[in-house]
Amino acid sequence: MHVLIVDDHAFVCVGLKATLLDEYNGLDVTTTDHGDTALTILAQEDIDLVIVDLFMPGAGGGFNFIAMLCESYPDLPVIVLSASENPAHIRKCMDFGAIGFVTKSAPKDALFEAISRALKGERYVPESLREGVPGVAKVIDEVDSGADVDVVAGQMTKRQLEILRRITQGRSNKQIARELDLSENTIKVHVSAMLRALGLANRTQAGILGQKLGLDGNSETQD
Numbered sequence: 001m002h003v004l005i006v007d008d009h010a011f012v013c014v015g016l017k018a019t020l021l022d023e024y025n026g027l028d029v030t031t032t033d034h035g036d037t038a039l040t041i042l043a044q045e046d047i048d049l050v051i052v053d054l055f056m057p058g059a060g061g062g063f064n065f066i067a068m069l070c071e072s073y074p075d076l077p078v079i080v081l082s083a084s085e086n087p088a089h090i091r092k093c094m095d096f097g098a099i100g101f102v103t104k105s106a107p108k109d110a111l112f113e114a115i116s117r118a119l120k121g122e123r124y125v126p127e128s129l130r131e132g133v134p135g136v137a138k139v140i141d142e143v144d145s146g147a148d149v150d151v152v153a154g155q156m157t158k159r160q161l162e163i164l165r166r167i168t169q170g171r172s173n174k175q176i177a178r179e180l181d182l183s184e185n186t187i188k189v190h191v192s193a194m195l196r197a198l199g200l201a202n203r204t205q206a207g208i209l210g211q212k213l214g215l216d217g218n219s220e221t222q223d
Contacts, residue, residue: 001024001026001027001028001048001049001119002027002028002029002030002045002046002047002048002049003020003027003028003029003030003047003048003049003050003051004029004030004031004032004038004041004042004045004047004049004050004051005017005020005029005030005031005032005050005051005052006031006032006033006034006035006038006050006051006052006053007031007033007051007052007053007081008033008034008053009033009053010033012053012104013031013032013033014031016031016051016081017029017031019108019111023108023112030045030047035065038050038052038069039068039069039072042069042072042073042076047076048076048077048119049076049077049079049115049118049119050069050073050076050077050078050079051079051081051111052065052066052069052078052079052080052081053080053081053082054066054080054081054082054084054089054093055082063092063093063096066078066080066093066096066097066098067096067097070096070097070098070201071096071097074097074201074202074203075202075204077099077100077118077119077121078097078098078099078100079098079099079100079101079102079111079114079115079118079124080093080098080100080101080102081102081103081104081111082101082102082103082104083103083104083105084103085103085105090125094123094125094201095196097201097202098201099117099118099121099122099123099124099201099205100114100115100117100118100123100124100125101114101124101125101126102114102124102126103126106126110126120208121204121205121208122205122208123200123201123205156194156197156198159180159190160190160193160194160197162180163176163180163187163190163191163194164194164206164209164210164215165210165215166179167191167203167206167207167210168206168207168209168210168211168213168215168216169215169216170207173187173188173191191203191206194206
């Protein structure tokens with residue numbers, strides 16, 4: 001596994017790299033103190049996971065950088081590591097597509113759990129912060145507690161549930177558009193709205209959720 005650490009404080013990069021190398025065998029860790037350099041590294045290297053400070057110089061900095069990173073690499077797990085515990089900051093990062101948010105004051109086990117979840121396509125917010133961002137944790141908690149399709153369906157339109165079912169079955173946007181007799185752009189709009197409604201970062205997470213809900217079968221949702 002190759003991890004990229006992006007933080008403008010050198011001692012954070014050094015300390016975090018040492019912590020990860022001590023915990024994981026056979027790990028490659030690349031560090032940079034600048035967002036622009038991070039984008040260059042991502043274009044040239046095969047990176048499996050990014051751990052990034054929230055407020056970074058370069059590439060627009062801050063939330064702009066998080067948004068750019070998640071939009072440019074939608075299937076790349078991005079964990080935000082920040083001194084901020086502001087629920088609005090956390091929610092904004094997750095809305096942009098970050099798969100995890102860990103505060104710098106948290107114990108290292110929190111980061112290890114975030115990494116473990118991220119590699120399985122699961123979102124992570126520390127338990128102590130979940131009350132401040134209920135939308136981030138809501139779907140995760142409901143599914144983990146054994147909720148059925150009806151619970152999650154209540155957070156989506158019937159059309160979005162149809163699309164989630166087809167994403168779970170491995171259809172592309174083009175295939176879904178053809179099956180539902182809609183334009184591909186309309187499908188993209190529905191997918192984006194569905195991800196926001198469920199608090200998910202990308203289609204991979206949507207597919208995992210759909211599998212947990214048993215949507216990978218052949219049964220159809222009726223209008």
